[in-house]
Amino acid sequence: MTEPDGAAALLAAVGVRKRFGALVVLDGVDFSVGAGEAVGIVGPNGAGKTTLLSVIAGSQRPDAGSIRFAGADVTSAGAAARCRHGIARAHQVPKPFGGMTVFENVLVGAAAGGGVRRRRDAYARVASVLDVCELTPLANRPAESLGLLHRKRLELARALATEPQLLLLDEIGAGLTDEEAAALVATIRELRQRGITIVWIEHIVHVLVQVVERLVAMDAGRVIAEGDPDAVMKDAAVIDAYLGTAEVTA
Ligand SMILES: Nc1ncnc2c1ncn2[C@@H]1O[C@H](COP(=O)(O)OP(=O)(O)OP(=O)(O)O)[C@@H](O)[C@H]1O
Numbered sequence: 001m002t003e004p005d006g007a008a009a010l011l012a013a014v015g016v017r018k019r020f021g022a023l024v025v026l027d028g029v030d031f032s033v034g035a036g037e038a039v040g041i042v043g044p045n046g047a048g049k050t051t052l053l054s055v056i057a058g059s060q061r062p063d064a065g066s067i068r069f070a071g072a073d074v075t076s077a078g079a080a081a082r083c084r085h086g087i088a089r090a091h092q093v094p095k096p097f098g099g100m101t102v103f104e105n106v107l108v109g110a111a112a113g114g115g116v117r118r119r120r121d122a123y124a125r126v127a128s129v130l131d132v133c134e135l136t137p138l139a140n141r142p143a144e145s146l147g148l149l150h151r152k153r154l155e156l157a158r159a160l161a162t163e164p165q166l167l168l169l170d171e172i173g174a175g176l177t178d179e180e181a182a183a184l185v186a187t188i189r190e191l192r193q194r195g196i197t198i199v200w201i202e203h204i205v206h207v208l209v210q211v212v213e214r215l216v217a218m219d220a221g222r223v224i225a226e227g228d229p230d231a232v233m234k235d236a237a238v239i240d241a242y243l244g245t246a247e248v249t250a
């Protein structure tokens with residue numbers, strides 16, 4: 001297993017396997033992240049990136065292997081328990097609660113995380129998260145009325161409202177203009193400065209490397225390269241995995 005340099009592992013996935021019917025989607029993945037680290041995950045469509053996040057977040061159970069988080073084995077814990085322990089996720093396909101406003105959606109996030117005892121605390125947290133995610137002007141809008149960019153921000157806001165130690169981001173930058181991507185980079189850098197550990201799946205590598213110091217490349221359910229982002233993107237196996245695909249933007 002690769003241990004991040006100089007940092008105690010906050011998260012360690014060891015020997016993770018997952019299959020859907022006959023399809024092996026995770027084929028023995030070892031993946032660890034140090035406290036305070038920001039790690040990017042890249043790989044072609046179908047590589048198993050989202051499934052790895054699901055196994056880490058607890059929405060999918062691995063067929064084999066284990067997940068340790070903050071010193072505890074959480075392999076058999078469900079997603080809600082892991083969320084209370086400090087793992088939050090922004091989904092690749094945003095899943096807002098359609099019948100609720102933006103504010104209410106983020107309030108649900110605040111209630112799902114650990115530690116909010118008083119309603120006033122939760123409201124203050126929602127207000128601060130809406131501000132960070134630049135959603136304050138849309139707070140009273142029904143979530144289903146939002147376009148894709150704002151749905152992605154709402155995913156981020158709902159995850160942040162749980163006050164995570166570990167934030168899992170799945171393609172929240174997809175489809176953004178350069179200006180929007182720059183704003184997103186600034187936001188995520190700020191979250192890092194607050195001490196949040198970040199795992200970020202993104203095809204837009206030039207955006208990703210503005211935040212992460214380590215890249216993990218996956219293909220066909222395996223980690224095929226990891227380490228310094230430049231070295232990973234020049235790795236022959238990584239180039240080979242992307243060959244014939246137009247999805248990576250170096
Ligand atoms: N719940 C599921 N049931 C059956 N097959 C699934 C399920 N979830 C994912 N898969 C399949 O597992 C494989 C890996 O999917 P996954 O979503 O993890 O890939 P990914 O690396 O995130 O791809 P992308 O870049 O397109 O988001 C794909 O072939 C996908 O069709």
Ligand SMILES: [Mg+2]
Nearest residue numbers: 049050051092
């Ligand atoms: Mg995916």
